[in-house]
Amino acid sequence: MKKIVIVGANHAGTSAINTILDNSKDFEVTVFDANSNISFLGCGMALWIGNQIDGPEGLFYSNKALLESKGAKIYMETPVTHIDYDQKIVTGVTQSGEEIKAPYDQLILATGSQPIVPPIPGMTLENVQLVKLYQHADEVIKKLESPAIQNIAVVGAGYIGVELAEAFKRNGKNVTLIDIADTCLPVYYDTPFTDMMKQNLGDNGIKLAFGETVKAIEGDSKVERIITDKNQYDVEMVVMAIGFRPNNALGKDNLELFRNGAYLVDKHQRTSIKDVYAIGDCATVYDNSIEGTNYIALATNAVRSAIVAAHNVLGNDLESAGVQGSNGISIFDLKMVSTGMTHAKALSNGYEASFVDFEDYQKPEFIKEDNHKVKLRIVYDANTRRVLGAQMASKHDMSMGIHFFSLAIQQKLTVDQLALADLFFLPHFNKPYNYVTMAALSAK
Numbered sequence: 001m002k003k004i005v006i007v008g009a010n011h012a013g014t015s016a017i018n019t020i021l022d023n024s025k026d027f028e029v030t031v032f033d034a035n036s037n038i039s040f041l042g043c044g045m046a047l048w049i050g051n052q053i054d055g056p057e058g059l060f061y062s063n064k065a066l067l068e069s070k071g072a073k074i075y076m077e078t079p080v081t082h083i084d085y086d087q088k089i090v091t092g093v094t095q096s097g098e099e100i101k102a103p104y105d106q107l108i109l110a111t112g113s114q115p116i117v118p119p120i121p122g123m124t125l126e127n128v129q130l131v132k133l134y135q136h137a138d139e140v141i142k143k144l145e146s147p148a149i150q151n152i153a154v155v156g157a158g159y160i161g162v163e164l165a166e167a168f169k170r171n172g173k174n175v176t177l178i179d180i181a182d183t184c185l186p187v188y189y190d191t192p193f194t195d196m197m198k199q200n201l202g203d204n205g206i207k208l209a210f211g212e213t214v215k216a217i218e219g220d221s222k223v224e225r226i227i228t229d230k231n232q233y234d235v236e237m238v239v240m241a242i243g244f245r246p247n248n249a250l251g252k253d254n255l256e257l258f259r260n261g262a263y264l265v266d267k268h269q270r271t272s273i274k275d276v277y278a279i280g281d282c283a284t285v286y287d288n289s290i291e292g293t294n295y296i297a298l299a300t301n302a303v304r305s306a307i308v309a310a311h312n313v314l315g316n317d318l319e320s321a322g323v324q325g326s327n328g329i330s331i332f333d334l335k336m337v338s339t340g341m342t343h344a345k346a347l348s349n350g351y352e353a354s355f356v357d358f359e360d361y362q363k364p365e366f367i368k369e370d371n372h373k374v375k376l377r378i379v380y381d382a383n384t385r386r387v388l389g390a391q392m393a394s395k396h397d398m399s400m401g402i403h404f405f406s407l408a409i410q411q412k413l414t415v416d417q418l419a420l421a422d423l424f425f426l427p428h429f430n431k432p433y434n435y436v437t438m439a440a441l442s443a444k
């Protein structure tokens with residue numbers, strides 16, 4: 001039997017294990033994970049902290065027993081400390097200090113990412129929190145019960161920061177949201193959209209401290225204040241959410257890396273060493289919007305890249321279709337989704353980029369119930385007319401609409417091709433001249 005070793009058993013690792021074992025019984029699959037749990041959906045963390053769901057139980061979809069019932073050998077709480085890429089041997093160390101040596105024919109690295117820790121004074125004070133794992137969320141929730149914690153600074157107004165700012169507000173805390181950029185969600189949206197989210201956060205009582213650089217966190221053993229280049233805020237907890245860094249400790253000296261340290265992979269998820277694959281947050285993706293290699297840490301990419309790697313391990317020549325970095329967020333009922341490049345990013349990447357904006361009700365005005373305005377921006381290349389990105393915002397759940405644009409970018413469609421696409425009409429759902437058609441028709 002061929003031996004497969006997988007390092008990391010969260011979203012990417014679990015997806016690889018399932019794909020291999022659901023498709024073949026000819027492989028011996030050995031898995032190591034440093035953590036004590038598998039498959040925690042970080043995307044549900046804010047809902048759990050904000051008391052919008054009953055508890056964390058539903059945020060797990062797999063476990064050691066389930067994966068072992070399929071035939072995998074799973075070592076939990078067993079960090080891999082060394083990989084001998086010449087001899088093809090992985091070494092893990094159990095909690096009791098026992099060394100496990102697992103030889104492999106093919107190796108899949110699924111070691112994910114870690115929150116970025118900024119090099120500022122005060123990071124080791126009590127109540128400075130990182131938020132990635134189940135254990136992190138559990139610790140934050142226990143601390144929120146203390147009446148001593150009333151004022152919280154969230155650093156980073158990206159996806160995690162904005163979601164957690166809402167969650168802390170739902171707990172009745174005073175929240176200050178700090179970002180080095182002059183707005184929130186700048187990676188994903190252009191100004192008209194980030195302005196909507198800014199307004200939404202402000203209207204819901206979140207104090208915004210954008211365009212400020214955090215210099216230090218201060219206190220006498222516990223957090224008492226956070227200092228930026230412009231202000232200082234008295235807080236009892238600081239939550240750091242300024243992005244992820246790929247976990248490359250096991251391969252950084254052996255494998256070719258991307259500029260941020262992620263393992264550089266091809267469309268088969270192959271690294272620079274034969275028989276070594278990398279998937280999920282520790283690896284690069286092929287980004288169809290920029291037509292090149294990128295780093296986009298998302299559970300969706302983790303699961304799909306794992307399926308690709310697993311099929312290649314099985315001997316099926318499967319190539320990734322690439323990604324568009326499609327994403328979504330819902331904060332105090334404001335829903336925003338985006339895919340591909342923003343206009344700002346397209347310009348900074350050297351494209352002669354244009355955009356078209358359109359805003360309209362989702363359904364005809366005679367429908368009074370659950371009918372909200374939807375704002376849409378399509379970003380496209382002014383020369384080739386190729387669709388480069390799209391953004392949508394509404395109180396209506398229009399999220400499925402972004403998939404249309406995601407596929408358009410993947411298939412290199414032009415904005416003019418979208419204009420004449422066959423989109424159905426029914427008043428319960430949309431308008432005969434819907435905003436997608438109208439926006440695409442209006443593209444200059």
Ligand SMILES: Cc1cc2nc3c(=O)[nH]c(=O)nc-3n(C[C@H](O)[C@H](O)[C@H](O)COP(=O)(O)OP(=O)(O)OC[C@H]3O[C@@H](n4cnc5c(N)ncnc54)[C@H](O)[C@@H]3O)c2cc1C
Pocket residue numbers: 007008009010011012013032033034035041042043044045046078079080081110111112113114131132133160247250279280281282297298299300301302
């Ligand atoms: C709060 C939050 C909200 C999020 N929301 C969304 C969302 O809504 N949508 C979305 O698409 N994505 C979301 N994400 C991102 C998503 O969680 C990640 O992209 C995803 O976890 C990546 O999965 P992964 O398996 O590649 O890596 P990870 O989840 O980082 O897992 C890596 C695994 O490898 C193990 N490991 C690492 N090193 C070793 C070692 N040396 N030995 C053994 N094991 C090791 C770790 O213990 C871990 O279990 C969110 C993330 C967070 C934190």
Ligand SMILES: NC(=O)C1=CN([C@@H]2O[C@H](COP(=O)(O)OP(=O)(O)OC[C@H]3O[C@@H](n4cnc5c(N)ncnc54)[C@H](O)[C@@H]3O)[C@@H](O)[C@H]2O)C=CC1
Pocket residue numbers: 043118155156157158159160161163178179180181184185186187212213214241242243244296297298327328329
């Ligand atoms: N809904 C979704 O799809 C979600 C996706 N995720 C993913 O998880 C990953 C990590 O999320 P985030 O940590 O929120 O990263 P992010 O990349 O979304 O946002 C990081 C934010 O931190 C800011 N920042 C960077 N350095 C800073 C500094 N020194 N001081 C202050 N601000 C600073 C940036 O300007 C940015 O706004 C991302 O890939 C994200 O897409 C996370 C949560 C939800």
